[in-house]
Amino acid sequence: xxxxxxxxxxxxFLKKTTAMAALTxxxxxxxxxxxxxxxxxxxxxxxxxxxxVNGVAHxxxxxxxxxxxxLLREQLHLTGTKKGCDHGQCGxxxxxxxxxxxxxxxxLAVMNDGKKVTTIEGIADGDNLHPMQEAFINHDxxxxxxxxxxxIMSAIACVQEGHANSREEIQEFMSGNICRCGxxxxxxxxxxxxxxxxxxx
Amino acid sequence: MDxxxxxxxxxxxxxKRVDGVAKVTGAATFSAEHTIPGLTYAVFVCSTIARGTxxxxxxxxxxxxxxxxxxxxxxxxxxxxxxxxxxKEKNQRERVLNGLNVFAxxxxxxxxxxxxxxxxxxxxxxxxxASLVKVEYIEEKPETDFDNxxxxxxxxxxxxxxxxxxxxxxxxxxxxxxNEYSIPAETHNPIEPHATVAVWEKNDKLVVYDKTQxxxxxxxxxxxLFGLKRENIQVITEFVGGAFGCALRTWPHxxxxxxxxxxxxxxxxxxxxxxxxxxxxxxxxxxxxxxxIGASRDGKLTGITHHAISNTSRYEQxxxxxxxxxxxxHDCPNVNxxxxxxxLDINTPIWMRGPGPATGCFALESALDELAYKxxxxxxxxxxxxxxxxxxQNKLPWxxxxxxxxxxxGREKIGWHNRPSVxxxxxxNGMLTGYGMGVGVFWAGRSSATARGTLYADGMFVxxxxxxxxxxxxxxxxxxxxxxxxxxxxxxxxxxxxxxxxPTGPTQGGSGxxxxxxxxxxxxxxxxxxxxKEMAIESVPGFKNYKPEELDYKNGKVSAKTNSSTxxxxxxxxxxxxxxxxxxxxxxxxxxxxxxxxMNSFSAHFVKLHVHPVTGxxxxxxIVAVAxxxxxxxxxxxxSQMVGGAVGGIGMAMHEETLMDHHSGRYINANLADYHVPxxxxxPAIDVLxxxxxxxxISPTGAKGIGEIALVGVAPAVANAVYNATGKRITRLPITPxxxx
Numbered sequence: 033x034x035x036x037x038x039x040x041x042x043x044x045f046l047k048k049t050t051a052m053a054a055l056t057x058x059x060x061x062x063x064x065x066x067x068x069x070x071x072x073x074x075x076x077x078x079x080x081x082x083x084x085v086n087g088v089a090h091x092x093x094x095x096x097x098x099x100x101x102x103l104l105r106e107q108l109h110l111t112g113t114k115k116g117c118d119h120g121q122c123g124x125x126x127x128x129x130x131x132x133x134x135x136x137x138x139x140l141a142v143m144n145d146g147k148k149v150t151t152i153e154g155i156a157d158g159d160n161l162h163p164m165q166e167a168f169i170n171h172d173x174x175x176x177x178x179x180x181x182x183x184i185m186s187a188i189a190c191v192q193e194g195h196a197n198s199r200e201e202i203q204e205f206m207s208g209n210i211c212r213c214g215x216x217x218x219x220x221x222x223x224x225x226x227x228x229x230x231x232x233x
Numbered sequence: 234m235d236x237x238x239x240x241x242x243x244x245x246x247x248x249k250r251v252d253g254v255a256k257v258t259g260a261a262t263f264s265a266e267h268t269i270p271g272l273t274y275a276v277f278v279c280s281t282i283a284r285g286t287x288x289x290x291x292x293x294x295x296x297x298x299x300x301x302x303x304x305x306x307x308x309x310x311x312x313x314x315x316x317x318x319x320x321k322e323k324n325q326r327e328r329v330l331n332g333l334n335v336f337a338x339x340x341x342x343x344x345x346x347x348x349x350x351x352x353x354x355x356x357x358x359x360x361x362x363a364s365l366v367k368v369e370y371i372e373e374k375p376e377t378d379f380d381n382x383x384x385x386x387x388x389x390x391x392x393x394x395x396x397x398x399x400x401x402x403x404x405x406x407x408x409x410x411x412n413e414y415s416i417p418a419e420t421h422n423p424i425e426p427h428a429t430v431a432v433w434e435k436n437d438k439l440v441v442y443d444k445t446q447x448x449x450x451x452x453x454x455x456x457x458l459f460g461l462k463r464e465n466i467q468v469i470t471e472f473v474g475g476a477f478g479c480a481l482r483t484w485p486h487x488x489x490x491x492x493x494x495x496x497x498x499x500x501x502x503x504x505x506x507x508x509x510x511x512x513x514x515x516x517x518x519x520x521x522x523x524x525x526i527g528a529s530r531d532g533k534l535t536g537i538t539h540h541a542i543s544n545t546s547r548y549e550q551x552x553x554x555x556x557x558x559x560x561x562x563h564d565c566p567n568v569n570x571x572x573x574x575x576x577l578d579i580n581t582p583i584w585m586r587g588p589g590p591a592t593g594c595f596a597l598e599s600a601l602d603e604l605a606y607k608x609x610x611x612x613x614x615x616x617x618x619x620x621x622x623x624x625x626q627n628k629l630p631w632x633x634x635x636x637x638x639x640x641x642x643g644r645e646k647i648g649w650h651n652r653p654s655v656x657x658x659x660x661x662n663g664m665l666t667g668y669g670m671g672v673g674v675f676w677a678g679r680s681s682a683t684a685r686g687t688l689y690a691d692g693m694f695v696x697x698x699x700x701x702x703x704x705x706x707x708x709x710x711x712x713x714x715x716x717x718x719x720x721x722x723x724x725x726x727x728x729x730x731x732x733x734x735x736p737t738g739p740t741q742g743g744s745g746x747x748x749x750x751x752x753x754x755x756x757x758x759x760x761x762x763x764x765x766k767e768m769a770i771e772s773v774p775g776f777k778n779y780k781p782e783e784l785d786y787k788n789g790k791v792s793a794k795t796n797s798s799t800x801x802x803x804x805x806x807x808x809x810x811x812x813x814x815x816x817x818x819x820x821x822x823x824x825x826x827x828x829x830x831x832m833n834s835f836s837a838h839f840v841k842l843h844v845h846p847v848t849g850x851x852x853x854x855x856i857v858a859v860a861x862x863x864x865x866x867x868x869x870x871x872x873s874q875m876v877g878g879a880v881g882g883i884g885m886a887m888h889e890e891t892l893m894d895h896h897s898g899r900y901i902n903a904n905l906a907d908y909h910v911p912x913x914x915x916x917p918a919i920d921v922l923x924x925x926x927x928x929x930x931i932s933p934t935g936a937k938g939i940g941e942i943a944l945v946g947v948a949p950a951v952a953n954a955v956y957n958a959t960g961k962r963i964t965r966l967p968i969t970p971x972x973x974x
Binding site: 095097098102105106109110111112113114115116117118119121122124151152153156161165168169170172174175176177178179180181184200202203204206207208209210211212213214215216217218219220 | 249250252253254255256257258259260261262263265266268355356357361421422423424425426472473474475477504506507703704705706869870872873874876877878879880881904905906910911912913914915916918919
């Protein structure tokens with residue numbers, strides 16, 4: 033409760049002070065925003081974010097509470113990255129940030145300023161699927177397909193990390209990605225195939 | 234992993250799921266993922282008590298929070314036409330059969346019940362505002378403790394009560410056992426959360442993107458609720474990210490999103506949180522069972538008595554056929570069963586993969602195993618000795634039954650000869666080693682379905698039916714059927730679903746999609762070939778003097794039987810006929826010969842496992858899953874279903890338990906870290922074998938159904954293997970290490 037109250041008063045403080053600042057400074061931006069307290073508050077409560085997603089540079093202004101996952105899905109409309117639990121427990125939201133796999137639901141978007149993000153939409157080369165995507169199709173490493181983007185992003189990283197040296201090791205290092213349809217053995221088959229083919233990136 | 238199958242005929246082994254590319258590239262669009270202009274975001278406020286009434290809701294702070302558009306709750310909820318007839322008297326706890334009428338009144342039936350909906354311009358703002366809503370309750374003491382309230386259970390008024398021969402005959406048998414079995418609530422937890430996006434295109438025209446196993450069923454429910462004609466509501470469900478039963482009905486969030494969208498005049502998106510997936514969309518009910526089985530000394534069953542109780546909610550009745558397997562899976566002259574439900578202050582359960590038999594077979598197959606040890610008999614021999622050649626209940630023949638083959642195939646594959654006949658006597662690398670098996674059964678049949686097929690002049694054959702595919706691969710199976718029937722390559726066929734504008738198809742559940750929709754597709758293909766022959770005779774030079782029966786069709790061509798050089802492709806026939814396309818719609822009625830045949834799919838599951846002698850940790854070593862599911866239509870997706878069912882069964886046997894704090898009536902593990910589902914490292918090698926003998930009576934596809942029998946029988950196979958390894962009979966799921974030390 034205390035935290036919420038503090039947030040509220042901080043917001044009120046921002047509204048009041050920026051309104052006064054708008055009147056005295058008369059910056060065109062602030063005057064325009066000053067017509068609505070809300071807009072001013074938003075103006076100050078958003079942060080600049082430079083982020084590269086699948087090779088495309090974005091210059092954004094986002095609320096600091098927005099997760100990387102929600103930024104991708106709701107603002108950049110890259111819905112291939114899935115929300116399964118929003119608590120880092122299912123792995124459906126796995127993406128690569130600067131080449132490492134993370135749960136994008138556990139990372140605030142603004143923590144990724146200046147970073148390179150790769151999502152499931154960014155791993156194929158045009159119509160040529162990534163070898164891991166091909167392998168998942170070849171081994172039927174999914175059923176409903178919802179956890180699949182996270183599985184594939186995790187699987188690519190699993191091979192790159194050097195954690196794909198045996199079925200048992202793959203199983204261990206792919207256990208952060210839940211597949212409720214139960215395609216696990218086929219997922220391991222797919223990772224094994226890519227590992228053997230040496231086509232990890 | 235071994236991939237050995239027993240096939241009567243050859244099936245394409247390199248077949249791939251037709252929607253595979255969409256699923257591996259992120260292009261598959263699930264219900265929450267459609268881009269809708271002007272979209273708003275809704276977030277539920279949920280009850281924090283399990284029983285009582287809402288005295289007051291303080292909304293001012295939430296209403297003034299940035300971005301908030303509206304807050305809907307029982308005092309300002311617009312009139313929902315469908316509510317009025319069902320709610321008999323306000324503030325009176327009345328069990329109704331259409332579920333919870335969201336925002337209809339101030340009664341709290343369960344913890345986590347949706348009681349208000351906050352709509353804002355962004356999801357983050359809606360979440361924050363929802364946290365500011367203050368609720369005052371008049372709280373009553375909830376009743377949620379199933380184990381301690383069982384004596385209050387009542388017969389639901391239908392199903393479960395059955396008797397043939399003498400009652401409790403097992404008690405007089407030469408050899409008998411008796412045991413009680415408990416299964417906790419299990420929550421489906423598909424990885425895609427339920428989601429609804431509601432768009433009112435006009436005052437009386439509603440478009441809903443909804444996660445549902447039955448688009449037509451959802452359309453019908455919404456039509457009733459909002460007093461609209463069916464055709465004024467379009468439900469779209471292109472992809473379903475798993476469901477396993479939890480999307481079999483319309484839950485409160487779907488009408489809630491529609492109510493909100495109408496009230497604010499903008500599209501609304503409502504996605505459940507993982508916690509809400511535990512409190513709003515059902516679960517496998519908590520159950521208690523007692524079984525008594527008796528046999529003669531040589532192993533012939535003489536009596537089975539099976540009693541079961543499962544829970545429902547306070548506001549509606551929910552029942553399932555838990556005791557049915559005892560009535561008809563094995564041959565026994567004397568059987569009596571009973572079934573009751575217990576109303577608790579918890580949300581309503583719903584069918585979960587293998588509903589009824591998954592629960593019943595855990596008890597029955599565990600009990601048979603126990604009896605086998607007491608008879609000093611091999612558990613497979615005991616089942617063969619009591620093999621039902623005709624349905625024991627009604628003496629009808631089965632449309633097909635190949636359970637014996639399942640036993641034989643599985644016994645061989647698992648290495649059953651290594652099984653110790655005395656429990657706890659086999660060790661491998663210091664680990665107690667055990668083998669177990671369990672039988673699965675589920676109803677087979679065929680419901681009604683309609684589909685439409687259009688053959689275009691460019692060569693594409695497009696099939697449509699308003700069903701959904703939650704993952705089993707219905708789309709792939711339908712393409713496979715059409716490809717075989719039409720002699721066309723699969724890439725020339727597209728099966729479109731998930732849209733109520735398409736012809737009516739069944740709700741996906743009970744392993745019935747392939748037989749029903751597959752029959753409609755088969756009929757379409759047959760009719761299409763007749764039409765193509767007629768069109769060739771009518772408009773293609775060189776065919777004029779032939780009669781239809783003198784023509785053959787294969788590989789996308791119609792040709793003369795006697796002269797193969799007289800041949801023309803389907804597409805050229807359409808082009809030469811001057812028509813843009815050839816369209817055929819076909820319906821199949823539900824299977825009508827229920828008085829002549831019994832209909833079931835069967836499975837047998839075999840498990841080998843290790844138990845650590847000190848810690849009690851179970852390591853699964855191998856699972857063999859054998860299915861008598863009729864003809865296998867799509868090998869790839871059928872195998873995946875069997876593997877997935879085994880994984881689900883492992884969850885049921887060893888991991889899953891939705892825990893409740895009975896003081897508050899609140900789930901205490903409503904998240905995927907504390908509610909354990911199997912992860913990759915939990916899963917052993919799984920070998921799948923199909924008997925693959927067609928059942929041509931149920932449907933021309935030859936199929937019976939797979940989805941349910943893939944799971945039914947797995948849990949008892951694990952429990953029986955645990956007993957074989959340790960000598961400990963675990964009758965309360967899940968089998969966790971604490972129960973073995």
